[in-house]
Structure formats: C-alpha cells, structure tokens
Amino acid sequence: MSRDKSDVLLGTLDLLVLKLLEHGPMHGWGLAVQLESVTDGVFQVNQGSLYPALQRLQRKGKVRSRWGTSENARRARYYELTGSGVEQLATEIENWARTSGAVNRVIAFEGGAT
Amino acid sequence: MIRRVAAAIEARWRALRGGRFEADMDEEIRFHLEHATQRNIERGMDPDGARRAAVREFGGFDSVEGTKEDVRGQTGVRFFVDARRDLRHAVRAARRSPGFTVVAIVTLALGIGANTAVFSAIDSVLLSPLPYDDSDRLVRLFSVWEGDPEGRGVLSALDFVDFREQVDAFETLAGVYTYEEQGVDLMGPDGPVRLRALPIGAGYFETYRATPLLGRTFERAEERGDALVTILSHRAWRDLTDSDPGAIGGSLTLDGRPFTIVGVMRPTFTDVVAGDVDLWIPQNLQEGGFNSRANMYLAAIGRLEPRVDIAQAQAEIDLVTARLHEEFPEEAWRTTRVVSMHEDVVRGSSTMLYVLLGASGLVLLIACVNLANLALARGTARQGELAVRLALGSGRGRLVRQLSTEALVLAAMGGAVGLAVASLGLRALIATGPESLPRAEEIGFDGSLLLFGLVVSALTALAFGVAPALGLTRGLSGSMGQEARGLDGGRGRARLRSALVGAQIALAVMLLFGAGVLMRGFVELQRLDPGFDPTAVTTFEVNLPETRYADAVSRIAFHREFHDRLEALPGVQAVGATQWLPLAGAGYQWGLRWDGEGGDTGFSVQVRIVEGDYLGALGVPVVEGRTFGPDETPDSEPVILLSESAARQAFGDAALNRLVRVGGREARVVGIVGDVAHASTGESGPTAYLPHIQFADRSWDLTVVASTASGPAAFLSGARSELASMDGQLVLYRPRTMEDIAATQIARERFAFTLMGVFAVVALALAAIGLYGVLSYVVSQRVREMGVRMALGARSSQILRLVAGRGAFVVAVGIVVGFIGALAFARTLASITFDVDVTHWPTFFGVVVVIGAASALAVALPARRATRVDPMEALRLE
Numbered sequence: 004m005s006r007d008k009s010d011v012l013l014g015t016l017d018l019l020v021l022k023l024l025e026h027g028p029m030h031g032w033g034l035a036v037q038l039e040s041v042t043d044g045v046f047q048v049n050q051g052s053l054y055p056a057l058q059r060l061q062r063k064g065k066v067r068s069r070w071g072t073s074e075n076a077r078r079a080r081y082y083e084l085t086g087s088g089v090e091q092l093a094t095e096i097e098n099w100a101r102t103s104g105a106v107n108r109v110i111a112f113e114g115g116a117t
Numbered sequence: 118m119i120r121r122v123a124a125a126i127e128a129r130w131r132a133l134r135g136g137r138f139e140a141d142m143d144e145e146i147r148f149h150l151e152h153a154t155q156r157n158i159e160r161g162m163d164p165d166g167a168r169r170a171a172v173r174e175f176g177g178f179d180s181v182e183g184t185k186e187d188v189r190g191q192t193g194v195r196f197f198v199d200a201r202r203d204l205r206h207a208v209r210a211a212r213r214s215p216g217f218t219v220v221a222i223v224t225l226a227l228g229i230g231a232n233t234a235v236f237s238a239i240d241s242v243l244l245s246p247l248p249y250d251d252s253d254r255l256v257r258l259f260s261v262w263e264g265d266p267e268g269r270g271v272l273s274a275l276d277f278v279d280f281r282e283q284v285d286a287f288e289t290l291a292g293v294y295t296y297e298e299q300g301v302d303l304m305g306p307d308g309p310v311r312l313r314a315l316p317i318g319a320g321y322f323e324t325y326r327a328t329p330l331l332g333r334t335f336e337r338a339e340e341r342g343d344a345l346v347t348i349l350s351h352r353a354w355r356d357l358t359d360s361d362p363g364a365i366g367g368s369l370t371l372d373g374r375p376f377t378i379v380g381v382m383r384p385t386f387t388d389v390v391a392g393d394v395d396l397w398i399p400q401n402l403q404e405g406g407f408n409s410r411a412n413m414y415l416a417a418i419g420r421l422e423p424r425v426d427i428a429q430a431q432a433e434i435d436l437v438t439a440r441l442h443e444e445f446p447e448e449a450w451r452t453t454r455v456v457s458m459h460e461d462v463v464r465g466s467s468t469m470l471y472v473l474l475g476a477s478g479l480v481l482l483i484a485c486v487n488l489a490n491l492a493l494a495r496g497t498a499r500q501g502e503l504a505v506r507l508a509l510g511s512g513r514g515r516l517v518r519q520l521s522t523e524a525l526v527l528a529a530m531g532g533a534v535g536l537a538v539a540s541l542g543l544r545a546l547i548a549t550g551p552e553s554l555p556r557a558e559e560i561g562f563d564g565s566l567l568l569f570g571l572v573v574s575a576l577t578a579l580a581f582g583v584a585p586a587l588g589l590t591r592g593l594s595g596s597m598g599q600e601a602r603g604l605d606g607g608r609g610r611a612r613l614r615s616a617l618v619g620a621q622i623a624l625a626v627m628l629l630f631g632a633g634v635l636m637r638g639f640v641e642l643q644r645l646d647p648g649f650d651p652t653a654v655t656t657f658e659v660n661l662p663e664t665r666y667a668d669a670v671s672r673i674a675f676h677r678e679f680h681d682r683l684e685a686l687p688g689v690q691a692v693g694a695t696q697w698l699p700l701a702g703a704g705y706q707w708g709l710r711w712d713g714e715g716g717d718t719g720f721s722v723q724v725r726i727v728e729g730d731y732l733g734a735l736g737v738p739v740v741e742g743r744t745f746g747p748d749e750t751p752d753s754e755p756v757i758l759l760s761e762s763a764a765r766q767a768f769g770d771a772a773l774n775r776l777v778r779v780g781g782r783e784a785r786v787v788g789i790v791g792d793v794a795h796a797s798t799g800e801s802g803p804t805a806y807l808p809h810i811q812f813a814d815r816s817w818d819l820t821v822v823a824s825t826a827s828g829p830a831a832f833l834s835g836a837r838s839e840l841a842s843m844d845g846q847l848v849l850y851r852p853r854t855m856e857d858i859a860a861t862q863i864a865r866e867r868f869a870f871t872l873m874g875v876f877a878v879v880a881l882a883l884a885a886i887g888l889y890g891v892l893s894y895v896v897s898q899r900v901r902e903m904g905v906r907m908a909l910g911a912r913s914s915q916i917l918r919l920v921a922g923r924g925a926f927v928v929a930v931g932i933v934v935g936f937i938g939a940l941a942f943a944r945t946l947a948s949i950t951f952d953v954d955v956t957h958w959p960t961f962f963g964v965v966v967v968i969g970a971a972s973a974l975a976v977a978l979p980a981r982r983a984t985r986v987d988p989m990e991a992l993r994l995e
Contacts, residue, residue, distance in 0.1 A: 031145060032152040050153070051175045054146065070141075073148075080145045 016056050018095040021088055024066060028083040057082055065091045203522035210523055220886060221491055225531025227879050228484025229570035230538025231477040238546050239470045243463050247389055250326040255458035258417040262451045262721055270706050271295055272415045274408045283437045286430035287419040292318035294400050296391050296416035300660050301371040302848050311848040315391055316400040324420045332365040332380035335399050342401040348380035353395040372662030389462050407815055410448045411708050411781060431455045469869050472945055476631060476876045479624050483883045485577040486617045490887050493614055521579055528575035614891045619931040621884040626935025626964055627942055632877035633960040634946050635870040642863050647794035648801060649699060649735035654855035655829040658820045659847055669813035679843060680729040686835040688827030693731030694819040699793045700862045709805060710778040722763050723795060723802050726817050728809035732790055734822045742773050742788030745808045755784035755811050763803030764789045779805060797862035829854050881971050889975035892924050896979045900986055908988035920983045924976035932965060
C-alpha cells in the first residue's frame with residue numbers, strides 16, 4: 004500500500020458511498036473502482052472497509068441490496084439507495100458543507116488580535 | 118419505527134439462515150477480488166502477482182477474514198449472531214496456531230486437573246462431615262497413659278461397662294472388638310469361606326443412627342459369648358441368602374456354630390472406622406472369662422447427648438476413672454480420653470492433604486502465569502491484525518469481545534481436558550485406597566473446584582490476552598503505520614514476561630524442593646531398620662473354630678502338628694506364628710507388673726503370643742538368654758521374653774530371670790530379644806512375647822510366618838494342601854508377603870511423595886516452557902539487531918552471551934526468590950514427612966542443578982537460533 008495517499012477520512016465513507024449510489028444501483032467492486040477514479044486516487048479507500056460500511060448502511064435501512072447480473076454476466080450483489088438513504092445523503096452533505104466550510108475558514112484565517 | 122422493526126426482523130431472519138448469509142458474503146468478496154485480479158492482469162501483472170496485489174489492496178489476508186467478521190458485525194441481532202461467529206472464529210484461530218493452543222490447553226488441563234482432584238479428595242476426606250446424622254456428636258474413647266498421652270489405646274470391657282452405666286454425657290456408647298474385623302468361617306458348598314465379622318456390643322448401630330433394613334439390632338442381653346445371633350450386611354444378605362426377604366430367623370453356620378440371623382442392614386451403611394464388614398456378631402462384655410480389668414482389647418464409639426461437648430464428657434469420664442483408680446490401684450496407670458470421631462478418622466492425613474493442595478495450587482499458579490505469558494506473546498503478535506481491523510471501523514468493544522471469546526474457548530477446552538485429568542487423578546487417588554487415605558471410598562468429584570479453576574484461568578487469559586490489545590487500540594487511533602514495528606510497547610511487555618517467568622521458576626523451585634524433601638523422607642523410611650528382615654517371609658492366617666477346637670489341648674496339638682508339617686515343606690527355613698504381626702500398628706497393650714523396690718510397679722507393653730520359631734522366621738536376634746524351646750509345656754513354669762527396650766525400661770540390664778505378672782499370671786523372663794517396629798516409622802515400644810503353648814486357654818487367630826527359600830506361591834500351595842489334609846474345613850486366609858505388608862504401611866508416604874513429584878515435574882516443565890517462550894520471543898524481536906551486530910563483526914559467542922545472559926539473570930532471580938519461599942514451606946513439610954532435616958543443603962543443591970539443567974535447555978535453543986541469524990536476511994525483513 005503506497006503511503007502518500009491519505010486514508011479516507013473517518014466518517015466520510017458513508018457520505019461517499021451514498022453519493023455514488025445516487026447515480027443508480029452498483030455492486031461493491033464498482034463502488035471501489037468509482038471511488039478510486041472519481042477522487043483521482045487521492046482517497047485510498049481500503050477496499051475491504053467498503054463492505055462493513057455497506058452492511059451497516061443496509062442495517063440502518065439507508066441502502067438495500069439484491070442479487071443481479073453484472074456487466075460480464077456474473078452474479079453480483081447490487082446496492083441501491085432507499086428513501087431514507089436519500090434523506091440521509093442530504094443530511095450528510097449538509098454536515099460536510101458545514102464542517103468543510105469551517106475548516107476552510109480556519110485555513111483562510113491569517114491571524115489577528117486576540 | 119416500522120422500518121426499524123422491519124430491519125430487525127430481516128436481520129433475525131438473516132441470522133436464522135446464517136449459512137446463506139455466509140455464502141452470500143463469501144460470493145460478494147470473491148466477486149470483488151476476481152475483478153481486482155483481472156484489472157491487475159490487464160495492467161501487466163502475472164496472474165499470481167495480480168491475485169496477491171488484489172488481496173493486498175483489499176487490506177491483506179487477515180483483513181479479508183477480518184472484513185468478513187466486521188460485515189457480520191454489522192448485521193442485526195448482534196449478541197447471538199456475534200457469539201456464534203466469535204465462537205467459530207475462536208475455534209478457527211485456535212486451529213490456526215496449534216502450538217499455542219496445545220501448550221495453553223495442556224497447561225490449563227494440568228493446573229485445573231491437579232487442583233480438582235486434590236481438592237475433591239480434601240473435600241471428601243477432611244471437610245465433609247462423616248456420613249451419619251449429627252455426626253459432630255460422634256466420639257471415640259481411647260485409653261492413654263503418661264508415657265503416651267496422645268495414644269489411641271483400647272479399653273478393658275469392664276471399664277467400658279462402667280463408663281456406659283455411670284456417665285450421662287453419652288446418648289449411646291458401644292463397644293467394638295478392637296475395631297479390627299475378625300474372621301469367621303462359613304461352610305459353603307465349595308468348602309469353607311472366610312467372612313469378615315465385626316463383634317459389636319448393643320448400641321453400635323444406634324450410635325451411627327443406622328437402622329436395619331430387616332429385623333433388629335443387638336440388645337444388651339446379647340452381649341455374651343453364647344448369644345448366637347448375627348446381623349448381615351446388605352452385601353452378605355444378597356450373596357448368602359439371595360436377598361431373601363424371609364432371611365430373618367434363618368440360620369448360618371459360622372465357625373461350626375449355628376447363628377440366627379436377626380437383622381439385615383441397609384446398603385448405605387458403612388463404618389468409616391472399620392470399613393468392609395460382612396456381618397456383625399455380639400461382643401461378649403460379661404465379667405469373667407477373658408474379660409478382666411487387665412485385658413484391654415475393646416474399642417469404643419459413642420454419641421454425645423445434644424448440647425454436651427467433648428470437654429464435659431471428658432470431665433465425667435475422669436470422675437469415673439478416679440473412682441476406678443481407687444478401686445483397682447493395679448490399673449491406675451491408665452486414663453481414658455474422648456476424641457472426636459472425625460478428628461480420629463482424618464488424623465494424619467489432613468496436613469498431607471493440605472500440603473498437596475498447596476502444591477497443586479502452586480501448579481495452578483504456574484499454569485496461569487504460563488498462560489499469561491503465552492497470551493501476552495500472542496497479543497503482541499496480533500497487533501498487526503488488530504490495528505488493521507480497528508482502522509477499518511471495527512468497534513473496540515467488538516474486538517475485545519472476540520478476544521474474550523478466544524480466551525474463553527481456550528479455557529473451556531483446557532477445562533474439558535482438565536476434567537479428564539482430574540477424573541484420572543481422582544481414580545489414582547482412590548486406587549491408593551484405605552492404606553493411604555481414610556474415607557477413600559467416599560471420595561467423589563468436586564465440580565465447584567473445577568468451576569473455580571476454569572474461572573481463574575479464563576480470567577487470566579482474558580486479562581493478559583485482551584489488555585494488551587486494548588492498550589494497543591487506545592494508542593493507535595486509526596493509524597496503522599506504527600504497528601508494523603511495535604517495539605515501544607514491546608519492551609515493557611518483554612520485561613513483564615521476564616518477571617512472570619522468574620515467578621514461575623521461583624514456584625518450581627519451591628515444588629521441587631518439597632518433592633525432594635518428601636522423597637528423602639520416603640527413602641529414609643524404607644531404609645529404616647524395622648528390627649526384622651521382611652525379605653522372603655510369607656504370612657497367612659488360620660482360624661480354629663472354638664466348636665471343634667474347644668480347649669487348649671486341641672489348639673496346641675493342631676498348631677504343633679501344623680508347624681511340623683510346614684517346617685518339613687521344601688525350601689522352608691523357619692516357621693512360626695503370632696496373633697499380631699509387626700508393622701500392624703500397636704495392638705494387645707497389656708499391663709506388665711512386678712514387685713519393685715517400692716512394691717508393685719509396672720507399665721504397659723505390647724503383647725505377642727508366639728508359636729514355633731516365630732522370632733527365627735523374622736530374623737529377630739536373641740540378645741540375652743534363650744528363646745522358647747521344646748521344654749515349654751502348658752504345665753511348666755510360665756516364661757516370657759522381653760524386647761530390649763522393655764527389659765531396659767523395667768530392670769535396666771538385670772532383666773533375666775526376673776518374675777513379672779502379665780495376662781493374669783506370673784512368668785519368668787528367660788530371654789531378651791531385639792526390638793521390632795510395630796509402625797512403619799520405626800516405633801517399636803516395649804514388647805513382651807508369651808509362648809502360645811502356655812496361653813492357649815484363649816483361642817487366638819494365629820498368623821503363620823515363614824521364611825522360605827522357595828517363592829511364596831510354592832510355599833502357599835504346599836501349606837494349603839497340608840491344611841486340607843489336616844482339617845478340610847479350615848481356610849488359609851489372607852496370604853501376603855511381609856514385604857507387601859511393609860509396603861502397605863508406607864503407602865501414605867509413597868502417595869504424598871509421588872504426587873508431590875508429579876507436581877514438581879509439571880511445574881518444572883511449565884517453567885521451562887515459559888522461559889523458552891520468553892527468550893524465543895526476545896530473539897525474534899531482535900533479529901534485526903542481531904543481524905546488524907553480526908554484520909558489524911560481532912562474534913557468535915557474543916550474541917550467545919547476549920541472549921543467554923538474559924535467561925540466566927531471570928533464572929537466578931527466580932531461584933533466589935524460590936529458595937526463600939522454600940524455607941517458609943519447609944516448616945509445613947516437616948510435619949508430614951518422616952523425620953528428616955528439611956533445610957537440607959544437598960537437596961537444595963539438587964534442586965538448583967535440576968532447574969539449571971532445564972533452564973539451560975530452554976535458553977540454549979533460542980540462543981543458538983540467535984547466532985544463526987543471517988545478517989542479510991535480517992536486514993531484508995524490514
């Protein structure tokens with residue numbers, strides 16, 4: 004594992020997975036590939052960590068899964084958003100915007116009178 | 118809400134079809150890995166490399182399994198699903214590292230097994246009350262005299278009757294014939310058989326609160342020699358009457374006399390003092406005949422009145438004794454002591470059992486330390502796996518639970534094997550039998566201690582297996598970079614492990630020392646000169662029924678002829694007989710009186726009635742005067758032999774030709790013979806020998822003693838045919854060699870020493886394993902360092918010193934601490950072993966040598982490995 008890529012920030016994995024699923028049902032491998040290509044490999048998602056996350060989201064009712072046929076005619080488990088998942092995504096995005104906005108403001112902060 | 122319920126239901130359903138869930142998960146991850154492999158091949162890797170890279174990208178092999186675990190962790194009904202998965206995972210983990218698993222299980226099994234077995238014995242023998250109602254009120258009466266205030270002598274029947282009538286402290290009091298069962302011959306269809314009969318007075322069963330299954334018990338009116346009634350044990354009732362419910366009133370011919378069956382006891386009744394008895398017959402307690410104040414042969418048991426304690430009973434006994442002393446000043450040399458029956462039964466065993474319990478506790482302690490060490494090592498080795506999984510989002514609680522499950526699975530497996538060890542050990546304990554342990558037949562399995570052992574070891578495994586993992590997870594906070602070297606935490610833990618091994622060595626030193634001391638005691642005991650030579654001596658008993666051998670003349674005639682016939686058998690060197698064998702304990706304590714300077718004086722002696730060349734058969738030397746010869750007749754002057762100690766105690770060196778009174782007559786001392794031990798510990802006590810020919814007015818059950826050049830088997834078969842040709846109804850009973858009898862007497866010592874030896878060997882092995890484990894770990898941790906040193910020119914000998922030095926230090930500290938412990942232990946040991954100096958330097962030196970040798974072995978292997986480190990390999994490891 005190359006070490007110049009940062010691990011995916013803890014807690015953001017759910018957001019990324021939900022966001023990718025917004026474009027339609029996808030299997031775990033597909034999600035791993037998309038995550039890697041969309042982020043230009045900046046986020047080195049440990050692929051193994053996807054599956055517990057998916058299982059967790061499924062248990063919470065944010066996604067559901069069914070078995071389908073993949074592009075090369077293999078049996079694959081596809082995950083898709085549920086209604087609650089769509090709501091969750093909106094909340095997560097809002098949270099992220101708030102957090103990253105705050106972080107950006109800190110970075111932009113040049114110092115001043117205290 | 119509804120969604121949550123639905124999710125829960127779904128999860129439960131998933132849990133139910135867990136197999137399906139597993140298959141799905143496996144397929145999903147396989148799908149992933151195949152695609153990843155395919156992509157890597159497309160990027161130009163060879164298939165093998167592509168596959169490996171795919172697994173690596175997934176997070177490594179451990180991570181594949183770990184991920185599955187974590188996916189499982191995200192499913193619904195967590196507890197039960199998790200428990201099942203943890204269990205399966207734990208079993209898999211145990212199978213993955215068989216070395217660790219086997220060592221851990223063996224360690225646990227030995228620790229738990231030894232403890233359970235020993236504690237079960239202690240519980241049954243010492244702690245549990247005797248198996249009778251209100252058994253704390255049961256006592257025994259013993260006669261004592263000032264020369265032996267702790268003695269356990271028998272009483273005279275007449276004294277006993279006085280106590281029974283005049284002391285109010287007892288609810289019941291019963292006399293028992295010496296509490297050694299007697300044989301009676303029953304004529305059966307296949308010739309005579311000998312049964313064990315215990316002559317008892319009235320109140321015997323009442324004292325034990327035992328009621329008969331059929332019929333009744335004895336009455337006081339039946340305490341006479343001519344009351345021909347008997348009570349059968351349940352076993353005898355089954356075997357002799359075929360469990361006939363109408364057996365009461367039936368008749369059995371015992372020793373040629375018809376006895377009427379008046380009772381049958383329940384199968385549950387056993388007498389913890391006398392053990393195995395076939396039937397009971399009444400004991401004659403009437404004045405006259407052989408019952409006199411001087412004839413002491415009666416054992417007594419009693420039950421105190423409610424709320425009366427032993428001291429009160431003793432006070433009342435003392436009052437009666439004082440009156441008896443006034444009335445019979447000749448017998449004023451003795452008093453009577455009341456002793457709790459429980460104390461009497463377990464006497465002599467309690468210290469031994471407690472020492473053994475202590476020893477087995479030490480073994481358990483060593484086992485736990487070993488387990489702690491193993492768990493620590495493994496915890497360190499698994500840091501990598503745990504760190505990865507934590508980083509992947511496994512909850513800490515989840516990991517701890519899984520580790521706990523692994524510890525519990527190990528403890529359970531160890532416990533299961535320990536159970537087997539315990540039941541084997543217990544069987545071995547019981548097999549040593551009544552010779553070494555009282556109440557051996559009562560020993561049963563003690564489950565509560567097994568549970569205790571399990572809990573202790575599970576806690577140990579938990580504490581040392583989980584804690585490092587916890588500490589690790591706390592420090593990591595998701596970063597995995599550091600774990601690969603893991604040296605920081607490693608050093609403190611290595612020190613802890615060394616300390617644990619030092620503790621093990623110390624405990625092993627204590628146990629080895631204990632075993633050494635007991636072994637020396639045992640060897641000394643065997644080397645002890647009992648005053649006679651047991652080699653090539655064979656014994657058996659013959660009982661002459663009083664119906665057919667009613668008078669002294671017929672009994673003398675029988676024994677004379679039987680003696681001559683035995684003497685004529687091929688290979689027989691000397692043959693004689695006695696009523697009481699050496700090493701059989703004290704028995705037949707009679708008063709020896711004479712007219713001293715201040716009038717009548719005397720003390721009590723062990724009396725042996727002898728026939729033929731008894732002393733010659735045992736090789737007992739005649740020191741002065743002569744032994745009995747053909748000149749003795751029933752009507753010649755009564756003669757007596759004294760043992761050296763009796764002669765010296767009574768008359769200094771002028772014993773020969775003195776007149777003494779014993780057994781109701783006056784006899785002349787014609788010879789002085791060597792002292793013969795009546796106990797395995799060499800106690801001989803003053804002894805007097807009387808010729809059977811002059812004392813045959815009583816019917817003695819004589820035991821024949823013969824020294825032979827041919828083996829015991831040839832002699833016994835010759836003796837059997839001689840006996841049959843003389844009297845076809847007599848039984849050659851209890852044939853034994855004198856060496857067997859001697860071995861039985863030291864069975865308890867042999868037992869203690871053997872068990873202690875086993876514990877010591879186990880402790881030594883465990884300590885060596887621990888030492889080996891720690892040093893191996895140190896070496897493997899420092900392979901790189903060794904490599905660098907070698908690359909920089911260090912010699913093998915220097916590396917060797919580095920590793921061995923560390924081991925030697927741990928061992929040295931352990932030995933010093935263990936020695937201090939052993940000194941503390943020695944005092945307790947002194948009380949259970951035969952008279953040896955417990956702080957014995959050669960023993961300690963031997964222990965150090967043994968520990969040193971085992972340690973050297975444990976150090977040598979890892980040290981050699983360290984010198985074999987290839988610098989290039991070592992550096993490449995990073």
